[in-house]
Amino acid sequence: MNLEVNLAGIKMKNPVTVASGTFGYGREYSELIDISKLGAIVTKGTSLKPKAGNKPPRVYETTAGMLNSIGLQNPGVEYFAQNDLPFLRKFDTKIIVNACGSTQEEYVELCKILNTLDIDGVELNLSCPNVKAGCMAFGTTYEGVKQITSSVRKVLDKPLIVKLTPNVTNIQEPAKGAEDAGADAISLINTLLGMSIDINTRRPHLANNMGGLSGPAIKPVGVRMVYQAHNAVKIPILGLGGIVTGNDVIEYMLAGATAISIGTGNFISPDTSIKAIEQIEEYMRKNKIEDINEIIGKVQMN
Amino acid sequence: MKVNIQAKIIKKEKLLNDLYKFSVEAKEIAESAKPGNFIEVRVQNSIEPLLRRPISIYNIEKEQGIIEFIFQVKGKGTNILAQREVGEELDIIGPLGYGTFTIKNYNKVAIIGGGIGTFPLYELAKELKQTTNTKVDTYIGFRTKELVVLEKEFEQVSDNLIITTDDGSYKTKGFAINELKQNVEKEPVDMIFACGPLPMLKAVQSYAIEKNIPCQISLEEKMACGLGVCLGCAVKTKNSPQDQPQYWHVCKAGPVFDATDVEI
Numbered sequence: 077m078n079l080e081v082n083l084a085g086i087k088m089k090n091p092v093t094v095a096s097g098t099f100g101y102g103r104e105y106s107e108l109i110d111i112s113k114l115g116a117i118v119t120k121g122t123s124l125k126p127k128a129g130n131k132p133p134r135v136y137e138t139t140a141g142m143l144n145s146i147g148l149q150n151p152g153v154e155y156f157a158q159n160d161l162p163f164l165r166k167f168d169t170k171i172i173v174n175a176c177g178s179t180q181e182e183y184v185e186l187c188k189i190l191n192t193l194d195i196d197g198v199e200l201n202l203s204c205p206n207v208k209a210g211c212m213a214f215g216t217t218y219e220g221v222k223q224i225t226s227s228v229r230k231v232l233d234k235p236l237i238v239k240l241t242p243n244v245t246n247i248q249e250p251a252k253g254a255e256d257a258g259a260d261a262i263s264l265i266n267t268l269l270g271m272s273i274d275i276n277t278r279r280p281h282l283a284n285n286m287g288g289l290s291g292p293a294i295k296p297v298g299v300r301m302v303y304q305a306h307n308a309v310k311i312p313i314l315g316l317g318g319i320v321t322g323n324d325v326i327e328y329m330l331a332g333a334t335a336i337s338i339g340t341g342n343f344i345s346p347d348t349s350i351k352a353i354e355q356i357e358e359y360m361r362k363n364k365i366e367d368i369n370e371i372i373g374k375v376q377m378n
Numbered sequence: 379m380k381v382n383i384q385a386k387i388i389k390k391e392k393l394l395n396d397l398y399k400f401s402v403e404a405k406e407i408a409e410s411a412k413p414g415n416f417i418e419v420r421v422q423n424s425i426e427p428l429l430r431r432p433i434s435i436y437n438i439e440k441e442q443g444i445i446e447f448i449f450q451v452k453g454k455g456t457n458i459l460a461q462r463e464v465g466e467e468l469d470i471i472g473p474l475g476y477g478t479f480t481i482k483n484y485n486k487v488a489i490i491g492g493g494i495g496t497f498p499l500y501e502l503a504k505e506l507k508q509t510t511n512t513k514v515d516t517y518i519g520f521r522t523k524e525l526v527v528l529e530k531e532f533e534q535v536s537d538n539l540i541i542t543t544d545d546g547s548y549k550t551k552g553f554a555i556n557e558l559k560q561n562v563e564k565e566p567v568d569m570i571f572a573c574g575p576l577p578m579l580k581a582v583q584s585y586a587i588e589k590n591i592p593c594q595i596s597l598e599e600k601m602a603c604g605l606g607v608c609l610g611c612a613v614k615t616k617n618s619p620q621d622q623p624q625y626w627h628v629c630k631a632g633p634v635f636d637a638t639d640v641e642i
């Protein structure tokens with residue numbers, strides 16, 4: 077039975093990775109699970125300089141989901157390179173760094189540095205709804221995505237995955253923007269912009285008022301968008317949004333994902349990703365599937 | 379070391395109408411837990427409610443491999459938890475939080491808690507009495523007589539227990555902090571430990587800083603992972619500027635902080 081997949085040149089032992097911002101830089105969960113079993117780890121969104129993040133409260137639970145407005149708090153790429161990367165390298169898994177910035181120059185500077193590090197790929201975050209400048213501002217149009225991706229492509233030789241936001245009318249446009257600019261893959265979806273109000277104080281629950289919705293509640297949106305993007309581009313897709321079981325993984329792969337990430341699912345249980353891998357194997361055995369690559373994009377529409 | 383275990387519920391007690399005490403078999407957690415640590419409880423095996431509930435540890439019985447926690451039924455999650463029964467297993471991660479109460483030999487300390495914020499203070503008082511020669515004065519405040527809990531338990535681990543009620547329906551009328559101030563003025567303490575509602579914590583914090591008394595406070599903030607990964611439970615550091623705030627995280631640097639380190 078083969079679970080190995082190749083995402084834009086990143087050869088992974090299985091299609092299960094953990095999503096940016098939900099796994100830190102691996103340390104905390106490495107105390108609870110064997111992170112070497114994962115196909116890859118996508119790091120917390122990392123910027124050129126450290127970022128302090130937004131005011132609390134930053135998280136709020138909703139029905140089968142949660143809102144967050146962390147604001148990309150992170151120690152910066154230099155700290156990552158010195159402290160977290162050597163730690164992560166001790167494990168037998170691929171390392172994908174989620175890169176974020178607030179200007180094109182910042183993205184380029186950051187990726188120049190990332191290009192020199194011992195990492196397996198870069199996930200360009202053009203989709204965070206929680207910071208004012210940058211991120212999602214670039215990610216919603218064909219032109220915006222193409223421009224920033226091309227400028228990064230020029231300085232980055234490593235596999236480049238562009239992470240897209242679902243907060244658009246037509247996901248195929250930014251997806252094509254990434255492909256036309258030379259991205260090796262796209263990942264989707266990031267969180268959906270949402271809001272929740274305390275009816276007693278009449279104020280939003282999050283200090284930032286709005287935040288990104290994640291978790292099982294958003295899965296059908298993610299599956300739909302992966303399907304639409306898969307129909308629009310030829311580059312592979314890293315699918316995510318609401319995945320908590322092996323069956324969810326299969327669903328995303330049928331829709332067109334080559335690999336997937338588990339995000340909020342890690343908070344439910346540290347071993348969600350490990351269990352998902354076991355459940356994929358079970359599904360393959362039951363359905364006599366020799367190679368997981370066989371099912372990618374094999375949904376049969378009504 | 380933190381672990382994720384299935385912990386059997388061996389005792390369930392209803393302390394008040396909406397207040398429950400659970401005792402669970404959790405050998406690995408009991409072994410390494412410290413006063414101030416908390417656990418993340420998955421109230422049932424489903425995706426709704428989605429997140430675990432952070433609950434502080436009330437009592438640790440290392441030899442028996444048991445931990446106890448007390449929680450108030452506040453919403454969906456705690457409501458389901460309250461319906462779990464003896465014999466069932468609870469999915470728990472713990473012990474969590476690197477910032478815990480400092481146990482050492484003091485001359486005298488004051489422990490102050492309010493309402494449901496008193497629970498993590500029990501293990502603290504107990505360890506101080508059992509493992510050090512510290513004189514422990516405990517101040518706990520409740521709104522009214524019907525809400526007074528754990529009087530006997532705290533009596534056993536304190537040299538003096540001062541109970542206050544806001545409306546004077548039981549013991550001393552008024553706020554616990556006023557009693558603390560009066561007594562500390564007469565006889566100084568080496569440390570104040572506090573846990574409870576935010577207004578009380580703020581009052582304790584500013585008093586301790588003004589009088590230059592070392593003080594540790596236990597904080598709460600909305601939390602998702604409880605492990606230091608999601609960075610949700612931020613609390614502003616004391617010395618960072620308003621326009622460029624820096625943050626600690628309650629689940630990692632805390633939940634217990636030095637009063638001079640945080641702005642609450």
Ligand SMILES: Cc1cc2nc3c(=O)[nH]c(=O)nc-3n(C[C@H](O)[C@H](O)[C@H](O)COP(=O)(O)O)c2cc1C
Nearest residue numbers: 095096097121201265266290291317318339340608
């Ligand atoms: C607490 C939290 C922090 C996140 N931080 C990042 C981030 O730094 N960069 C990023 O690209 N996505 C970030 N995300 C989005 C996730 O990577 C993912 O795209 C989204 O949560 C949907 O997947 P899920 O439903 O499995 O969580 C974050 C999500 C959460 C819940």
